[in-house]
Amino acid sequence: MLSFIKDIELPFKIPTPDKTIKIAVTGLSRSGKTVFLTSLINQLIANDKLPYLNEKLGRTFVARLLPPDSVYVRFDYYSKIKAFRLKQPKWPKATRSVSKTTLQLEFKSEYRLLENQIINLELIDYPGEWLMDLSMLDLDYKSWSKQMLDLADEPKRKVYTDEWLAFLQKSNLYSKNGDESIEEKLHDLYSEYLKRLHYGGFSFVQPGRFLEPGDMQDDPLLLFCPLPEPVGEADEDSIYASFERKYNQYVSEVVKRLYLEHFQAFDTQIILVDLLKTMENGYDIFEDMHLSFKHILKSFTYGSNNFLKRFFKPQINQVIFAATKADHIAQSQHNQYKKLLEILVWDLKKELDVRHIDTDVTLIAAVKSTYDVKAKIAGKEVDCVRGIVEGEKEFSTHFPGSLPKHYTDESFWKNANFHFTKFQPVSFPMRDNHAVEHIRMDKLLYDILKDHV
Numbered sequence: 001m002l003s004f005i006k007d008i009e010l011p012f013k014i015p016t017p018d019k020t021i022k023i024a025v026t027g028l029s030r031s032g033k034t035v036f037l038t039s040l041i042n043q044l045i046a047n048d049k050l051p052y053l054n055e056k057l058g059r060t061f062v063a064r065l066l067p068p069d070s071v072y073v074r075f076d077y078y079s080k081i082k083a084f085r086l087k088q089p090k091w092p093k094a095t096r097s098v099s100k101t102t103l104q105l106e107f108k109s110e111y112r113l114l115e116n117q118i119i120n121l122e123l124i125d126y127p128g129e130w131l132m133d134l135s136m137l138d139l140d141y142k143s144w145s146k147q148m149l150d151l152a153d154e155p156k157r158k159v160y161t162d163e164w165l166a167f168l169q170k171s172n173l174y175s176k177n178g179d180e181s182i183e184e185k186l187h188d189l190y191s192e193y194l195k196r197l198h199y200g201g202f203s204f205v206q207p208g209r210f211l212e213p214g215d216m217q218d219d220p221l222l223l224f225c226p227l228p229e230p231v232g233e234a235d236e237d238s239i240y241a242s243f244e245r246k247y248n249q250y251v252s253e254v255v256k257r258l259y260l261e262h263f264q265a266f267d268t269q270i271i272l273v274d275l276l277k278t279m280e281n282g283y284d285i286f287e288d289m290h291l292s293f294k295h296i297l298k299s300f301t302y303g304s305n306n307f308l309k310r311f312f313k314p315q316i317n318q319v320i321f322a323a324t325k326a327d328h329i330a331q332s333q334h335n336q337y338k339k340l341l342e343i344l345v346w347d348l349k350k351e352l353d354v355r356h357i358d359t360d361v362t363l364i365a366a367v368k369s370t371y372d373v374k375a376k377i378a379g380k381e382v383d384c385v386r387g388i389v390e391g392e393k394e395f396s397t398h399f400p401g402s403l404p405k406h407y408t409d410e411s412f413w414k415n416a417n418f419h420f421t422k423f424q425p426v427s428f429p430m431r432d433n434h435a436v437e438h439i440r441m442d443k444l445l446y447d448i449l450k451d452h453v
């Protein structure tokens with residue numbers, strides 16, 4: 001009966017409406033956004049390494065990249081993949097701004113009388129550092145400054161602040177200022193402090209734009225930093241007043257605009273997390289990363305009567321947290337690796353759940369550049385990974401450390417002693433008829449597509 005319907009042909013086809021799924025991919029710098037998007041496009045075009053996706057969807061499709069359709073910088077898949085196809089393959093260069101591309105999926109209709117279904121995946125790649133600034137929308141200069149100064153006063157951060165705070169203390173901040181170079185110096189020293197934090201493994205820095213300026217490099221609008229509140233009124237021509245004006249302008253022209261242009265409505269937000277960094281650097285860095293994601297997600301996890309919610313009403317259906325670069329760890333440890341991410345985001349996930357936003361926590365390696373082997377260390381057999389270390393020519397075996405069965409034990413953080421090697425990427429197949437090896441990309445793709453196909 002069913003096969004009879006399937007084969008009916010009409011002089012016309014019954015149309016199926018096109019769909020667009022807007023997918024925002026974000027994560028802190030070096031979390032793996034560019035590599036992830038390159039692999040995702042490669043996987044869907046080749047579609048030879050996605051058994052889970054194909055089995056669950058049960059539909060045949062072709063994927064094609066559409067030509068650029070907007071003023072956005074296009075995510076240049078072709079130049080990224082070229083570097084991966086070199087004889088000595090290379091990771092893509094660091095990217096510093098928003099880029100966008102559309103991958104069109106055409107699903108073969110199940111019935112001849114139906115037109116094929118078109119699903120456009122609109123993929124947008126944002127620096128997480130920019131999103132971190134969204135929480136500034138809620139704060140005036142005075143409150144923001146206080147928050148930043150309190151944070152700088154925490155013992156784990158204080159060690160990085162010396163120069164900035166010393167200069168701040170000897171500067172005349174509240175009366176008429178005749179020397180513009182002082183403003184510049186204050187800003188530079190504050191930026192320097194943020195950079196030092198960043199190199200120390202910290203991720204929560206505000207404004208995130210100071211680290212990832214994108215097209216605002218050297219823009220005078222960014223020439224400010226937090227300052228202590230004046231005792232009385234600050235002079236109109238003082239440094240304090242000037243910084244307050246720039247802060248307000250930055251928030252309303254840059255942060256708000258980003259929010260209005262990009263974050264009004266999209267279906268899925270993928271947040272990529274580099275957990276390896278927290279495992280190498282310990283508990284403070286883990287907690288600090290949690291703070292960053294709290295700020296990044298603030299626009300979605302706020303209560304109902306807050307400023308952002310009242311004015312912008314963001315629409316979002318799904319947030320996927322994915323721990324990246326899982327190929328640094330043997331498969332036997334993957335569930336524990338995922339559990340660590342669950343611990344990192346548990347409260348954010350709860351906040352999203354209660355607002356009817358679907359959440360998923362998963363792990364991936366977009367470009368699997370190692371394979372698992374067993375080796376003996378001090379007579380004990382351990383699970384290791386084998387790959388080519390960057391700059392070398394031959395494969396070597398690496399034991400990164402092992403994750404505990406339970407994380408309740410604080411000694412995990414105290415004694416954690418992980419070392420991750422930077423591996424050269426495996427070479428991509430020369431044509432898009434074959435995709436690169438990955439870990440669990442098909443599960444993630446299914447999560448994105450399952451409610452739309």
Ligand SMILES: Nc1nc2c(ncn2[C@@H]2O[C@H](COP(=O)(O)OP(=O)(O)O)[C@@H](O)[C@H]2O)c(=O)[nH]1
Nearest residue numbers: 029030031032033034035091325365366367369
């Ligand atoms: N082994 C491995 N390394 C990865 C993977 N994804 C990213 N990396 C590493 O992380 C670095 C940063 O990735 P990238 O995508 O440029 O990060 P972005 O700044 O978030 O766009 C790369 O240069 C690689 O060294 C992966 O799947 N496997």
Ligand SMILES: [Mg+2]
Nearest residue numbers: 033034094095
């Ligand atoms: Mg990038």
